[in-house]
Amino acid sequence: MSIEITVSGMRFLARLETERAPKTCARFLTMLPLKTKIIQARWSGESAWIPFGELDLDLGYENHTSYPAPGHLLLYPGGISETEILFPYGSTVFASKMGQLAGNHFATIYEGNELLPELGRIVMWEGAQEITFKEQARP
Numbered sequence: 332m333s334i335e336i337t338v339s340g341m342r343f344l345a346r347l348e349t350e351r352a353p354k355t356c357a358r359f360l361t362m363l364p365l366k367t368k369i370i371q372a373r374w375s376g377e378s379a380w381i382p383f384g385e386l387d388l389d390l391g392y393e394n395h396t397s398y399p400a401p402g403h404l405l406l407y408p409g410g411i412s413e414t415e416i417l418f419p420y421g422s423t424v425f426a427s428k429m430g431q432l433a434g435n436h437f438a439t440i441y442e443g444n445e446l447l448p449e450l451g452r453i454v455m456w457e458g459a460q461e462i463t464f465k466e467q468a469r470p
Contacts, residue, residue, distance in 0.1 A: 332356075333467040334438060338369060339453050339460045343443035344467060345404060348436060351394040355406050355435040358388050364465040369418060371454045374428060377401075377421025379454045381462065383414040395433040397425045401447050405434030420451035 336343040347356045372378040378399075390408035399405050405417040405425060412427035417434055425432045440447070454460055 332360075333441075334363070334464055335467045336440075336443075336462065336464050338450060338462040339457075341443060341446045341450060343402075343440050343446065345402075345438040345440045347438050348394060352435050352437045353393070355390055355393055355408075355437040358390055359406060359437055360466070362464075364463065366461065366463045368459045369454060369462040370459045372417065372423075374426040375417060375419075376423045377451055378417055378419040378423040378425075379450070380418065381416040383409075383416075385409070386414040388414060390435065392433060392435060394436045396436055397431050397433045399423055399425065399434070399436060402440035402444050403436050404438040404440070406437050407432055407434035418450075420447040420454075 332347045334345050349356045367381055369379045369381050372380045388408050399419045401419050401421055407415050411429045417425055425434055
């Protein structure tokens with residue numbers, strides 16, 4: 332299953348990692364369609380994030396990592412830091428003011444990867460951007 336992500340006039344397609352993170356993917360799908368803001372991460376390097384505050388997703392860890400590759404989307408279920416989606420566009424070590432974190436790798440961008448550096452530039456220099464996630468329309 333794929334999701335379509337649009338932000339700043341750019342379009343990305345991402346594959347849900349349903350085999351490796353089934354609970355996280357199922358929970359994420361209940362949040363769709365999702366329209367929110369994405370901002371530059373403060374502690375994670377070349378990454379943007381979508382904060383959800385104290386939202387309780389009732390998830391534990393699965394397919395979790397602190398070192399996502401560009402385009403490997405993480406959902407952090409909360410705990411020692413707030414619930415969030417991490418959207419790496421370059422070199423990233425997932426962290427918060429509390430220290431290093433691990434998030435659930437739930438989706439991998441497979442179309443639009445060449446746009447990730449531009450997304451990073453926009454979020455860094457132009458600030459918060461509207462972002463939309465929705466299930467990809469079937470042909």
